[in-house]
Amino acid sequence: MSGTVHSRGSIRRRLMVQLLLGAAVLAIALFFIVQSLARQLAEESQDHILAAAASAILDAASVRQGELQLDLPYSAFSMLGNLSNDRVFYAIHFDDTFVTGYDDLPLALESNNFGPRFVTRLFRSEEVRIITAERRLASAGKPVTVEVALAQTRDGQRDQLNWISQTAATLGAGFFVSVAVLAFLAARSSISPLLRLTESVGRRGPQDLRPVAAPVPSEMAPLVAALNRFMDRLKTSLSRSEEFIADAAHRVRTPLATVRTQAEITYRRVEKEENRTSIREMIRAIDESSRAAGQMLDHAMVTLRTDHLEQAVVDLNTLSAEMVDRLRPMAELRDIDLVLNVLNKVATVGDAILIQGALRNILDNAIKYSSTDSTITLSVSQNAGWAQLKTNDQGIGFPENGVEALKNRYARGANVEGVVGSGLGLTIADEVARAHGGSLNIANNTEGPGACVTLSFPLC
């Protein structure tokens, strides 16, 4: 019934993927921006301190009698120590001659302007930041230059940078996770009207073809409008089909009823045996065709209704009692006792009209294929998890072979000679049982002659 739906992609997934990709890009960018800002800041602050320290050293320098007087000020180094525990190197040159410090500490390249010069390079196999600053002094009216090179390793800075990077990474990840959660919630809430619609349509009984009335977001309105139009068309075509079937039966059967009645009257009037025989055959043929037409249309109706199976609770005890009352006059005509044997109270879920149809066909058969002065028992019971309607008759019974094939359309047994029928009764009963998730079992009685036909339905 419900065919497979080909789905490609998922709105929710697409939405999620897009939002998450965006979030990832933003998180990574955030990480890099924070990291590079931090590095820049760290370098700048180191440079500032180096510059301040260098100028403090230079400030302490003076020239006396052509000699450089310099007490390295403690403050210069404590300033540097503030930043980190990095090691500090220095070299002081006076008029281009090395005076004190590390003589292998290189000076930054000459530059023409006076500001301090910075360079980063390897020194004693460690990366250091070197500042070179100079100060001009006058010595005996002649200018002299004091140059200081101050270097500091960058381990502390690197540690700090690492820490900042980690923080930035955590921040980025946190950002990503919170966006992911938001994306999930947003995706869910944006498709939730779709889910609600699906659920409300899915929950309906198959006969429920009312338009969807609950409000939906405007983006879904065209879909719902199309769905409503479709259901409306389906409803019209369903009721038209039912109407057509009912009408067709009416049109076929009314004239047959006239013919049959006229034939009965004529039969009562004619005397000659050969005429009587032919009228009997006529009546039989009329019965045959009206029955066939009726069964065919019933079958069409059953097919239609099983496609849209109603889901109501059906009390099988009441249904059986009504059906037995209804058919009893027919059984009595042939002196057949129709007995209802209620063993349990049982109910199932489905379409009562269809179940009635199935049971009527089974009981009709039992009456048709029984001899006069016999008994037919309909037992209603609960058995191994099933609600069962079991008919036992004392008639001719099913043929030995190929009973299952009798459920096929228009199949009639080899045992039917002279009994009017269309071969659709068991087909209808079988289809109804299967549409309800049950089954039709046909067999002969284990003790004594006659057939035993069981309709099983799921209990409810």
Place this chain on the structure above:
Amino acid sequence: MRFLLIEDNVSLARATVDRLSLDGHVIDHAVCLADADSYIATADYDLILLDIMLPDGDGRSFLKRHRDALGSTPVIATTARSEVSDRVGILDLGADDYITKPFDFSELEARCRAVLRRRGGGASNIKILGDVRFDSLSGTLRVGDNTLHLRNRELRLFEIFAAAPEQIFSKSKLLDRLFPYDEEASENAIEVYVGRLRRHLQGSRAEIITVRGLGYRLSIE
């Protein structure tokens, strides 16, 4: 019995009227609901046969309208629509039974009997034949203190005799009434059922007598 037949198809109605009068019933025919209304206002019926689909309305509305006026008169609905679709509501709305066209008149008779039995008929069903009290509705024969139930075929056969005591019925006429179109039923079957009735009547003043070459008659001493 007096029937009201409400049926819009004239040829079917005419045939039905003819057919029912063959069995000795009296039938009025209404072609539409308006017609039926005036019949009901002027006469009492034992049974109403109502077509569910009529030109001037649904037979079901008629049922609703007349349920009170009809009192105890039973209604059998007739329908030619698919059994699966039309039955819904017919019984709910007050018909006592329904029958699908085309029908066998023995089925109609059987349904009438069942409906009337359920409703509990009046004294008209009781016939006194000598010392035998016959209730055609419940299908019982009482001889002295002894009450026994007739089976359907015995009942129908005895009904024929009881309607006209002393009249001679040929085997073939009886066969027609009892199993009209049954290929297998033979005149032997009539002998079987007559035999059974004779056994039931033993010890009473009523007796089924064989009239050589002609048939049977019910005689009461």
